[in-house]
Structure formats: C-alpha cells, structure tokens
Amino acid sequence: xxxxxxxxxxxxxxxxxxxxxxxxxxxxxxxxxxxxxxxxxxxxxxxxxxxxxxxxxxxxxxxxxxxxxxxxxxxxxxxxxxxxxxxxxxxxxxxxxxxxxxxxxxxxxxxxxxxxxxxxxxxxxxxxxxxxxxxxxxxxxxxxxxxxxxxxxxxxxxxxxxxxxxxxxxxxxxxxxxxxxxxxxxxxxxxxxxxxxxxxxxxxxxxxxxxxxxxxxxxxxxxxxxxxxxxxxxxxxxxxxxxxxxxxxxxxxxxxxxxxxxxxxxxxxxxxxxxxxxxxxxxxx
Amino acid sequence: xxxxxxxxxxxxxxxxxxxxxxxxxxxxxxxxxxxxxxxxxxxxxxxxxxxxxxxxxxxxxxxxxxxxxxxxxxxxxxxxxxxxxxxxxxxxxxxxxxxxxxxxxxxxxxxxxxxxxxxxxxxxxxxxxxxxxxxxxxxxxxxxxxxxxxxxxxxx
Numbered sequence: 001x002x003x004x005x006x007x008x009x010x011x012x013x014x015x016x017x018x019x020x021x022x023x024x025x026x027x028x029x030x031x032x033x034x035x036x037x038x039x040x041x042x043x044x045x046x047x048x049x050x051x052x053x054x055x056x057x058x059x060x061x062x063x064x065x066x067x068x069x070x071x072x073x074x075x076x077x078x079x080x081x082x083x084x085x086x087x088x089x090x091x092x093x094x095x096x097x098x099x100x101x102x103x104x105x106x107x108x109x110x111x112x113x114x115x116x117x118x119x120x121x122x123x124x125x126x127x128x129x130x131x132x133x134x135x136x137x138x139x140x141x142x143x144x145x146x147x148x149x150x151x152x153x154x155x156x157x158x159x160x161x162x163x164x165x166x167x168x169x170x171x172x173x174x175x176x177x178x179x180x181x182x183x184x185x186x187x188x189x190x191x192x193x194x195x196x197x198x199x200x201x202x203x204x205x206x207x208x209x210x211x212x213x214x215x216x217x218x219x220x221x222x223x224x225x226x227x228x229x230x231x232x233x234x235x236x237x238x239x240x241x242x243x244x245x246x247x248x249x250x251x252x253x254x255x256x257x258x259x260x261x262x263x264x265x266x267x268x269x270x271x272x273x274x275x276x277x278x279x280x281x282x283x284x285x
Numbered sequence: 286x287x288x289x290x291x292x293x294x295x296x297x298x299x300x301x302x303x304x305x306x307x308x309x310x311x312x313x314x315x316x317x318x319x320x321x322x323x324x325x326x327x328x329x330x331x332x333x334x335x336x337x338x339x340x341x342x343x344x345x346x347x348x349x350x351x352x353x354x355x356x357x358x359x360x361x362x363x364x365x366x367x368x369x370x371x372x373x374x375x376x377x378x379x380x381x382x383x384x385x386x387x388x389x390x391x392x393x394x395x396x397x398x399x400x401x402x403x404x405x406x407x408x409x410x411x412x413x414x415x416x417x418x419x420x421x422x423x424x425x426x427x428x429x430x431x432x433x434x435x436x437x438x439x440x441x
C-alpha cells in the first residue's frame with residue numbers, strides 16, 4: 001500500500017468536521033477532492049496522523065446566487081462548477097479557467113475549495129479569485145471570518161488558514177461590468193501544470209474605453225500575482241492592440257518569475273507578456 | 286485503522302474490511318480480485334486505473350476505498366454484455382485501438398463516460414476527453430479512431 005498509515009475520519013456535517021479540525025489541528029490534513037493530496041500521500045510527501053474526509057459533508061457542495069455574484073461551497077466539484085449556468089452567467093472567467101484544470105476525470109473529483117486551499121503556485125483557480133476580488137470564508141468551531149483572496153495567499157503553498165480552520169465557501173462578487181474575460185496559459189501538454197497562466201477581465205463603456213481591468217498571473221511566483229502597473233495603464237485606454245501592447249510590456253517589467261526545472265525566469269517573463277496580450281485580445285473578441 | 290467498505294461493483298454488492306489507507310485501485314484488485322483495472326503511475330498521471338464512480342470517471346489510485354463506500358462502481362470487467370464485447374470494445378478491437386493493452390482499461394472507461402455524455406463527439410472532443418490517459422505503445426491515432434467508430438456503432 002502506498003499511502004502511509006493514518007486514522008480516517010469521515011464527518012457527515014460541517015460542525016463535526018470543524019470539531020475534528022479543532023481537535024487534531026496540525027496533526028490532521030483535510031481531504032477534499034484528493035487530486036493533489038492523494039498523490040502526496042501515495043508519494044509519502046504527506047504523513048498525517050488523521051485524515052479528515054469532507055466528501056460526506058453535503059452542505060459544503062452548494063452553488064448559489066449571492067447579491068448579483070455567486071457563492072460556491074468549498075466542496076463544489078470542479079466539474080459541477082464548470083457546468084453551472086449560474087457560474088457561466090456570473091463568473092465566466094472561473095468557467096474559462098476550469099477548462100485548464102487537469103483533465104475532465106480530475107475535475108470530476110477535484111473541488112474548487114481544495115484547489116484554493118492547496119495553493120499550488122501553478123494552479124488556475126487562485127489567480128481567478130485574486131483577479132475577481134473573491135472572498136474566501138474560513139470557519140473554525142469558535143468563529144467565522146472572511147478573507148480577501150489577495151490576503152489569503154501568503155507564499156508557496158501557504159495560506160492564511162489557521163490549523164483549526166476550514167475553507168468553507170468562496171464568494172465571487174458581482175462582476176461590476178468585468179464581463180470581458182479570458183484565461184490563457186502555456187503548459188507542456190494540455191492539462192499539465194501551467195508554466196505561466198493569466199486571468200484577464202475587462203470592463204468597457206459603450207465607446208470601448210476600458211473602465212476597469214484585471215490581470216492575475218499563475219506560475220510566476222509562489223502565489224498568484226496581480227499585474228497592477230499593466231492594469232493601471234489599461235484603465236481609461238481604448239480597448240485595442242495599442243493599449244494591450246503597452247500593458248503586455250508593463251507585465252514583463254513587473255514580474256520576477258522563478259527559474260525551475262520546467263522553465264527559466266526569462267522565458268516565463270517573456271511569455272507572461274505575450275499571454276497577457278493574447279488574453280486581452282481574446283477577452284474582447 | 287480498519288474500515289468496512291461496501292460498494293456495488295458492476296452491479297454486484299461487495300464488502301470488505303480494509304486498511305483506511307487502501308486506495309480504491311488496490312481494493313478492486315487485491316480485495317475483490319478485479320485485476321482488469323491497471324495501475325501505472327499511482328499518482329494520477331497515467332489514467333490506467335480509471336473507473337466510473339456513480340457514472341463519473343475517476344482515477345482509482347487517487348481515491349481511498351473508504352471514500353468510495355456506498356457508491357456504484359463500474360470497472361472494465363463490467364463493460365461486456367453477456368460475455369460478448371460491447372460496441373465500444375468491439376470498435377476498439379476492430380480499429381486496433383491498443384497494442385500491449387496495459388492502458389486499455391483506462392481508455393475504455395474514459396471513453397464510456399464520454400460517449401454517454403456526448404454521443405456524437407468530434408475528433409477534437411475525443412482527443413480532449415482522453416487527454417489524461419497515456420499510451421506508450423502506439424500513439425493515439427487508432428485509439429481515437431476506435432472511439433469515433435464506437436460512436437457511430439452505438440447511435441447508428
């Protein structure tokens with residue numbers, strides 16, 4: 001058997017899950033969809049004393065409307081989110097990004113909250129949440145708090161979640177016109193981890209002038225990064241090749257990607273600019 | 286730590302008491318003797334161990350048997366109808382859609398889900414659907430051809 005030994009707990013309610021998390025804290029890990037944790041267990045990179053399986057906590061798997069935005073329970077399967085009409089209408093960027101998450105079979109099991117809390121630096125969904133100013137709801141036995149996506153990510157696979165907390169919900173606010181969106185990435189093969197990916201969202205007025213712009217990158221740092229200089233240059237500009245080229249240039253200047261076995265820093269910086277331009281073009285097409 | 290796991294596999298209810306850390310793949314192979322589900326990489330990359338859990342494809346190396354308790358599972362052994370190859374199996378055979386056969390169960394289970402959800406897939410949709418399954422013998426041309434031929438057979 002590949003995984004190391006552990007105690008398996010399968011709570012059937014959120015209260016029960018929170019009590020277990022409070023009791024075992026650092027000695028426990030949370031099993032959501034398992035598409036990242038199970039490989040880590042099989043490779044024995046994770047050796048928890050207690051595994052808390054949220055698979056039977058039905059109340060965490062709901063998608064609902066929220067003040068013009070949308071709320072997703074943390075255990076919403078990625079495939080359900082991908083197929084949701086509500087998400088298509090309210091958060092098209094999320095749906096576009098989901099198509100890049102692994103393969104359909106992975107998305108059948110993988111969860112939205114699991115991906116967000118796992119905080120892989122090449123993951124798509126954290127970048128989407130940062131781009132859209134999503135709020136992540138963390139619960140413990142004693143309290144509930146709402147964390148802005150930008151504050152949720154602290155570094156390489158590190159989040160603001162305390163050891164007795166669970167990520168229970170993702171709230172994506174009303175788009176406020178940010179409905180021209182695209183998610184573009186470069187990976188060695190379709191479905192592989194992104195070398196670099198970008199979530200782009202634009203709001204345009206009737207004259208085609210950009211009133212708001214978001215560009216959030218994955219794969220360029222330990223955590224998702226907003227290209228704030230490029231966003232600022234886009235606001236007030238006429239949507240088109242000129243503005244997009246300028247923004248792409250600013251992207252490459254602002255990012256300092258890491259070099260690893262898969263790609264060099266220079267390569268990542270270069271394609272980040274190219275991807276930004278492509279994403280912006282796709283967003284308005 | 287032991288857990289009792291009861292699942293319905295290919296229409297038959299099966300139970301066993303197993304270690305909590307046992308994957309669904311090992312459960313199917315070692316506890317239930319269903320060795321048609323193959324294990325390649327055991328960390329979710331190769332797709333060989335794909336089965337259907339409540340109708341949706343899943344990598345059985347990335348699920349614990351304990352997680353599968355209470356579900357309905359279909360494995361490669363559940364595809365044949367009264368001992369005869371089903372249309373997908375027949376089409377894959379006719380198209381020479383495999384060589385050594387190791388990856389075949391995973392491809393067939395993935396394709397089963399695809400054809401159920403999308404009875405008339407385009408070639409591009411077939412390639413997208415099987416993008417998480419790796420074949421190291423043949424390349425994918427004959428596998429794609431087999432799935433497209435199955436789509437024609439099933440819905441003609």
